[in-house]
Amino acid sequence: MQRYSGFGLVKHALRHHEDWQRQWRNPTPKPGYDVIIVGGGGHGLATAYYLAKEHGITNVAVLEKGWLGGGNTARNTTIVRSNYLWDESAALYEHAMKHWEGLSQELNYNVMFSQRGVLNLGHTLQDMRDIQRRVNANRLNGIDGEVLDAEGVQSLVPIMDCSKRARYPVMGASWQPRAGVARHDAVAWGYARAADALGVDLLQNTEVTGFKIRDGQIQGVHTNRGDIEAKTVGCVTAGNSSVLAGMAGLNLPLESHPLQALVSEPLKPVLDTVVMSNHVHGYISQSDKGDLVIGAGIDGYNGYGQRGSYPTVEHTLQAIVEMFPIFSRVRMNRQWGGIVDTCPDACPILSKTKVKGLYFNCGWGTGGFKATPGSGHVFAASLAKGEMHPIAAPFSIDRFHSGALIDEHGAAGVAH
Amino acid sequence: MFHIYCPYCEELREEEEFHPKGQAHIARPEEPDACSDEEWGDYLFFRDNPRGIHHEMWLHAVGCRKFFNITRNTVSYEILETYKMGEQPTVGAEHLAREGKTDSVQVAESGQQTVGASDAAQASVKGAQA
Numbered sequence: 001m002q003r004y005s006g007f008g009l010v011k012h013a014l015r016h017h018e019d020w021q022r023q024w025r026n027p028t029p030k031p032g033y034d035v036i037i038v039g040g041g042g043h044g045l046a047t048a049y050y051l052a053k054e055h056g057i058t059n060v061a062v063l064e065k066g067w068l069g070g071g072n073t074a075r076n077t078t079i080v081r082s083n084y085l086w087d088e089s090a091a092l093y094e095h096a097m098k099h100w101e102g103l104s105q106e107l108n109y110n111v112m113f114s115q116r117g118v119l120n121l122g123h124t125l126q127d128m129r130d131i132q133r134r135v136n137a138n139r140l141n142g143i144d145g146e147v148l149d150a151e152g153v154q155s156l157v158p159i160m161d162c163s164k165r166a167r168y169p170v171m172g173a174s175w176q177p178r179a180g181v182a183r184h185d186a187v188a189w190g191y192a193r194a195a196d197a198l199g200v201d202l203l204q205n206t207e208v209t210g211f212k213i214r215d216g217q218i219q220g221v222h223t224n225r226g227d228i229e230a231k232t233v234g235c236v237t238a239g240n241s242s243v244l245a246g247m248a249g250l251n252l253p254l255e256s257h258p259l260q261a262l263v264s265e266p267l268k269p270v271l272d273t274v275v276m277s278n279h280v281h282g283y284i285s286q287s288d289k290g291d292l293v294i295g296a297g298i299d300g301y302n303g304y305g306q307r308g309s310y311p312t313v314e315h316t317l318q319a320i321v322e323m324f325p326i327f328s329r330v331r332m333n334r335q336w337g338g339i340v341d342t343c344p345d346a347c348p349i350l351s352k353t354k355v356k357g358l359y360f361n362c363g364w365g366t367g368g369f370k371a372t373p374g375s376g377h378v379f380a381a382s383l384a385k386g387e388m389h390p391i392a393a394p395f396s397i398d399r400f401h402s403g404a405l406i407d408e409h410g411a412a413g414v415a416h
Numbered sequence: 417m418f419h420i421y422c423p424y425c426e427e428l429r430e431e432e433e434f435h436p437k438g439q440a441h442i443a444r445p446e447e448p449d450a451c452s453d454e455e456w457g458d459y460l461f462f463r464d465n466p467r468g469i470h471h472e473m474w475l476h477a478v479g480c481r482k483f484f485n486i487t488r489n490t491v492s493y494e495i496l497e498t499y500k501m502g503e504q505p506t507v508g509a510e511h512l513a514r515e516g517k518t519d520s521v522q523v524a525e526s527g528q529q530t531v532g533a534s535d536a537a538q539a540s541v542k543g544a545q546a
Binding site: 240242243251252253254255256300301302303304305309310311341344400401402403 | 417418431432435436438453454456457458460461462463464465466467470472488490491492493
């Protein structure tokens with residue numbers, strides 16, 4: 001792998017940028033691998049990378065039906081934070097946060113991680129009590145966080161309407177300074193390039209059409225490019241996990257919903273942090289390019305159409321204009337939807353299944369992007385050892401029969 | 417924007433009058449005291465999530481405030497029928513298969529087939545739904 005550096009940039013500039021190395025190979029599938037990862041998004045690519053780097057398992061294939069990072073990785077609002085309430089979630093997202101902080105250096109790829117901080121606003125007394133509880137829980141778990149009053153919020157975000165005139169006045173917020181945003185595409189490309197350099201085969205346009213299972217043990221997968229064998233298969237296919245599980249005769253406690261986001265025309269720098277509100281329900285940040293990145297909740301009904309409904313757009317923009325009257329005449333450039341698989345307790349599933357050697361990593365709902373490095377890291381460890389990593393273990397599918405749910409609704413700071 | 421025909425109001429109304437309430441035809445176990453943890457978990461949490469025909473319950477929240485059912489395609493978003501509570505759907509995945517409309521549609525069994533659930537448990541739950 002040709003390393004990227006300032007010196008390299010100058011060298012290539014002198015050669016008119018004509019001989020940059022391709023970022024990854026485009027190999028033909030081998031008959032078999034040690035491990036197959038189904039799904040070439042951020043989580044799948046990160047899993048492959050950590051399998052090769054931390055566990056020395058380089059005979060790995062990542063199967064992607066479209067192109068790398070073309071699913072939800074390319075369809076989110078790029079927010080990264082770890083201010084979750086329950087110990088299990090806090091451990092998982094903080095594990096990811098620690099990886100984010102060194103990720104650009106580790107991958108030799110600028111993922112544009114920017115620790116500009118995240119505000120979760122409170123608009124009612126109950127909101128403020130919940131915020132205090134969550135920040136206290138975070139600090140007990142060693143995660144940074146503060147409770148701000150309305151004046152504190154106003155001084156951080158001067159353009160926000162923190163007056164008492166608002167229909168839902170801002171009473172305060174939780175503030176995680178280490179949180180922020182990262183460039184979503186660069187995360188997928190950085191992991192892809194680094195995994196490829198370690199020998200992982202990234203197979204694009206390769207769609208899994210079924211599983212080969214014998215005596216309760218996974219033997220491999222059927223694809224549109226022929227059968228590929230492996231004794232360990234990890235499925236990381238976000239919105240389509242139920243469809244894939246169905247091919248193996250499994251059912252998952254998931255419902256797939258469209259989640260949409262919008263991007264405005266580019267503006268001069270006006271917002272230097274991330275603002276989220278669960279109560280009026282919208283979240284917003286400004287990208288390095290200048291456009292406002294806006295998101296909100298899922299459509300209420302199940303759906304696999306990657307577009308989302310108009311009432312949700314209207315509801316989202318009402319919330320944004322309520323908080324930021326200054327944006328009332330900003331034009332929206334683009335709107336898009338991704339398919340998220342939501343769990344009954346708003347927490348992901350990282351689990352073995354009753355098919356030996358077949359693992360699922362799914363159910364991230366609206367919050368998977370922030371977990372990308374941590375999810376990949378613990379899932380790789382689980383696949384390598386055949387036992388779920390201690391951080392992943394509480395997220396086993398067994399919890400829906402044992403009752404040990406991790407009830408992160410509301411506590412996650414944004415609704416599902 | 418959906419335009420949904422409420423079978424009680426007998427009118428087409430806009431989507432914003434309604435709330436989706438998840439999968440339809442989920443029956444509470446007939447003998448709750450005899451259920452295992454697995455059966456309770458299946459009943460509470462495991463749902464059909466088909467890429468295709470889905471029977472779901474909706475609430476006419478700011479209309480007649482009654483629950484009713486919709487058969488809808490989760491890929492094309494086409495609403496195939498709406499019907500009152502207690503009635504059975506007349507359109508299903510098999511119906512579409514006959515008409516050759518199944519491109520990219522996964523045929524899902526209604527009912528709750530779940531990870532780890534015994535065949536007998538599934539049969540009893542399905543029996544209760546019929």
